[in-house]
Every structure is written in C-alpha cells, then in structure tokens.
Amino acid sequence: xxxxxxxxxxCGNGDCGGVPDEPGATPGRDSIHAAFLRCKHDACxxxxxxxEQEALDGAAWLALKQRLNQLAGTAGYFGAPELGLLARDLExxxxxxSPRGRARRLRNARTEFLKLxxxxx
Numbered sequence: 001x002x003x004x005x006x007x008x009x010x011c012g013n014g015d016c017g018g019v020p021d022e023p024g025a026t027p028g029r030d031s032i033h034a035a036f037l038r039c040k041h042d043a044c045x046x047x048x049x050x051x052e053q054e055a056l057d058g059a060a061w062l063a064l065k066q067r068l069n070q071l072a073g074t075a076g077y078f079g080a081p082e083l084g085l086l087a088r089d090l091e092x093x094x095x096x097x098s099p100r101g102r103a104r105r106l107r108n109a110r111t112e113f114l115k116l117x118x119x120x121x
C-alpha cells in the first residue's frame with residue numbers, strides 16, 4: 001500500500017481539484033482534461049501494481065493493456081507526447097513477451113513512466 005500512496009504523490013490522485021482554471025476554459029475542455037487526469041492516474045496505479053507481480057497475464061494483463069492504450073491515445077493532446085509514446089511502446093512491446101517478461105519489463109520501465117506522468121498536469 002505504501003507504493004500506491006507514492007504513486008499518488010508522483011502522479012496525482014486522479015481528481016481535478018488541483019488543476020487551475022484556464023482563462024476562457026470551457027466546461028467541455030475541463031471535463032476532458034479531468035478525464036485525462038483520471039486516465040493518467042489509473043495507468044500509473046496499473047503500472048505500479050503490475051510491476052509488483054511475478055508474472056502478468058490474464059485479466060491483469062488485459063486491464064493494464066487497456067489503461068496503456070487509453071493513455072497512449074490521449075497524452076499527446078494534453079502536452080505529454082513522451083508519456084503517450086512510452087505507454088504505446090509498453091502496450092505493444094509487452095504483448096510479445098512472456099508473462100514473466102512483461103512483469104520484468106514493467107519493473108524496468110516503472111520509474112521512467114512515473115516521472116513522465118508526474119511532469120504533465
């Protein structure tokens with residue numbers, strides 16, 4: 001549980017309360033941005049939890065893959081192209097690995113992923 005608390009410190013807690021209003025921001029844009037923040041937060045938690053596993057397959061793998069796909073598709077729009085590219089690379093790169101290889105690759109990529117996620121708001 002300590003590691004998940006750390007993820008929330010690094011990635012944000014998924015709510016939009018700390019995001020300042022932009023002058024002239026529209027409710028639609030704000031709700032899209034809030035959805036991106038939730039997506040980023042969920043992906044951070046999924047990466048963190050998956051990296052702690054010995055092997056990654058079945059429902060856990062499919063859930064992580066979905067989170068990475070969602071983040072890869074939205075991060076560039078919100079000024080985080082590196083995060084989106086890493087999410088896409090992980091999504092596709094992990095697909096060809098064994099369940100143990102996936103977990104090992106995530107452990108190696110976890111720090112970079114969390115740092116990139118923390119830089120975008």
